[in-house]
Amino acid sequence: MRKGKITALGLALAFLFLFLPAAALAGGNAADGKKVVDTKKLGNCAACHVVPGMEFPGDVGPNLVEAMKNYSEKDRTMLRERIFDERKFNPDTIMPPFGTNKILTSQQIDDVVEYLLSFNNKK
Amino acid sequence: MRRFFHFFFKDYLILTFAIGLLVAGAGRSAFAGAGPASGIKEYKQNISTAEYEKRYNAVYGKFTEQMAEQGNPAGFVLDDGRDLFKKVEGSAGKSCASCHGENGEKLEGVAAAYPKYDPAIKGINTVALQINRCRKDHMGAPELKYESYNQVALELYVKSLSNGVPINVSIDGPARPFYEAGEAYYYKRQGQLNMSCAICHVKYAGHMIRANLLSNNRHHADHWPGYRLKWGKTGSLQKRFRGCNKKVRAKPLPFQCETYRDLELYLTYQANGLPVEVPGFRM
Numbered sequence: 001m002r003k004g005k006i007t008a009l010g011l012a013l014a015f016l017f018l019f020l021p022a023a024a025l026a027g028g029n030a031a032d033g034k035k036v037v038d039t040k041k042l043g044n045c046a047a048c049h050v051v052p053g054m055e056f057p058g059d060v061g062p063n064l065v066e067a068m069k070n071y072s073e074k075d076r077t078m079l080r081e082r083i084f085d086e087r088k089f090n091p092d093t094i095m096p097p098f099g100t101n102k103i104l105t106s107q108q109i110d111d112v113v114e115y116l117l118s119f120n121n122k123k
Numbered sequence: 124m125r126r127f128f129h130f131f132f133k134d135y136l137i138l139t140f141a142i143g144l145l146v147a148g149a150g151r152s153a154f155a156g157a158g159p160a161s162g163i164k165e166y167k168q169n170i171s172t173a174e175y176e177k178r179y180n181a182v183y184g185k186f187t188e189q190m191a192e193q194g195n196p197a198g199f200v201l202d203d204g205r206d207l208f209k210k211v212e213g214s215a216g217k218s219c220a221s222c223h224g225e226n227g228e229k230l231e232g233v234a235a236a237y238p239k240y241d242p243a244i245k246g247i248n249t250v251a252l253q254i255n256r257c258r259k260d261h262m263g264a265p266e267l268k269y270e271s272y273n274q275v276a277l278e279l280y281v282k283s284l285s286n287g288v289p290i291n292v293s294i295d296g297p298a299r300p301f302y303e304a305g306e307a308y309y310y311k312r313q314g315q316l317n318m319s320c321a322i323c324h325v326k327y328a329g330h331m332i333r334a335n336l337l338s339n340n341r342h343h344a345d346h347w348p349g350y351r352l353k354w355g356k357t358g359s360l361q362k363r364f365r366g367c368n369k370k371v372r373a374k375p376l377p378f379q380c381e382t383y384r385d386l387e388l389y390l391t392y393q394a395n396g397l398p399v400e401v402p403g404f405r406m
Contacts, residue, residue: 047333056334060327094327096316103315 028107033115036108043104043112048095052119060094068119080113163310166321168339170329175339178329182336183406190404197279197350197357197402200272204280207273213264219254219277222261227284234285235399238388240298247301247384251278251359269378275357279348285399290345292391305389308382314373323367335406344391346403353406360387 037045038054045051048060071079081088084099098104104112170178208219208227223229234250241248248256254277255266267274294302309320323332324340331337347360354362361383365375376383 056331058331058333060330060332060337094318094322096318101315101317 028110028112028114030111030115030118032108033111033113036104036112037115042108043098045112064116065119068116071117072120073117076113076117079116080109083109083112163306165310166325168325168341169327170339172339172341175329175342178336179338182331186406187404195350195402195404197348197404200276200348200350200357201279201283201402203272204276204278204283207277208280213258213262215261215263217262219257219262219281222257227281230281230284232285232288234282235288235290236292238384238391239293240296240301242297246381247298247388249379249384249387250281251361252379252384254278254281270359270362275348275359278359279357279402282348282399282401286401287398289396289398290391290394292388292395294388294392298388301385302388302392304382305385305387308386309389313368314371316371318371320367340390340393342394342397344387344394345397346400346405348401349403349405351405357402360390 036043037051040047045064046054046057048058050057050059050063050065052065082095083104085097086093086095087097087100096103099106099109208223209225211218211221220227237253238247238249240246244252251269251274254274258264259266267277312319320340323337324343328337328339343363344360347363348357350357351363359378361378364383364386365378368375
């Protein structure tokens with residue numbers, strides 16, 4: 001009995017130490033986000049959008065460097081929703097539903113959002 | 124103006140140019156409407172054929188010029204197809220030439236009306252399918268595996284007998300439901316990326332997807348089989364279907380399955396009036 005309690009307590013503590021910091025930091029990492037955006041097998045955002053530093057960007061979607069000028073911290077939720085599933089804003093969009101269809105993980109989407117929002121702070 | 128679609132080696136250049144000029148005008152005006160309504164909300168083609176050709180030249184022009192000088196590698200495949208056409212195979216002791224003329228005279232212009240409805244199979248017949256039906260039913264020879272070298276070579280040769288002839292496929296009568304099935308597939312969202320053929324090749328035609336210019340679907344069915352640089356070999360239109368399926372992480376279908384034959388009918392109808400020009404050449 002007692003042994004069981006101690007293990008449970010141990011597990012709870014471990015949980016706290018291991019996962020709490022990650023949860024507290026939730027939001028995302030811009031550098032990881034850049035990788036997701038640039039990688040063909042992940043976001044491949046440059047297939048359709050102008051993003052910084054890509055040699056052959058597509059022009060199917062709006063230039064994201066320009067588009068981000070209209071976004072600020074208060075648009076974070078909306079920005080995340082657009083990447084999660086743009087169909088919410090345009091039912092006939094060509095943009096893949098990255099969240100709904102599990103093309104990207106939740107963390108990866110947070111990272112992408114962080115990266116996109118960082119465009120404005122750079123200049 | 125139509126010239127840049129001909130990436131032929133020199134021998135073909137003059138001939139196709141002459142024929143192309145002859146039929147281009149007539150072909151254009153014959154293709155007036157977009158096609159029948161089938162309940163699908165069709166997209167409007169994003170760019171005119173002329174504008175697409177202009178952009179194509181801007182993006183790939185230098186490369187295709189080079190290619191025209193060096194010659195289309197599919198030319199060798201075509202030569203092999205001609206030999207295969209004359210080769211006796213199977214239990215009946217016949218070759219294709221036994222029935223269709225030593226140089227395929229009796230098949231001249233025939234492929235321009237394919238794919239077409241065939242009551243015997245209660246569906247759409249393609250050149251590729253017909254070749255295998257002939258082998259089985261009239262030659263007693265084994266069917267060729269789709270996309271194998273010999274299969275592509277024969278299909279290419281048979282289609283080349285219609286080079287310069289305006290494509291003229293019928294979607295009337297019994298063909299109609301199959302055309303509509305092809306169109307439905309063309310407009311269906313597929314795969315993890317949730318895209319349809321139409322969204323790329325109609326709604327966003329003329330745009331760039333990374334370094335690729337999205338083509339206008341008017342010109343999809345007129346030049347296959349052809350050589351594709353990325354494949355490093357000669358392949359069919361249906362190989363292209365499979366490639367685009369995979370790109371959006373959808374399941375590619377088997378060659379010459381009913382859906383792909385319907386799709387081929389749909390796309391070939393979009394090219395009605397344009398001359399057959401095989402082998403094509405694409406990046």
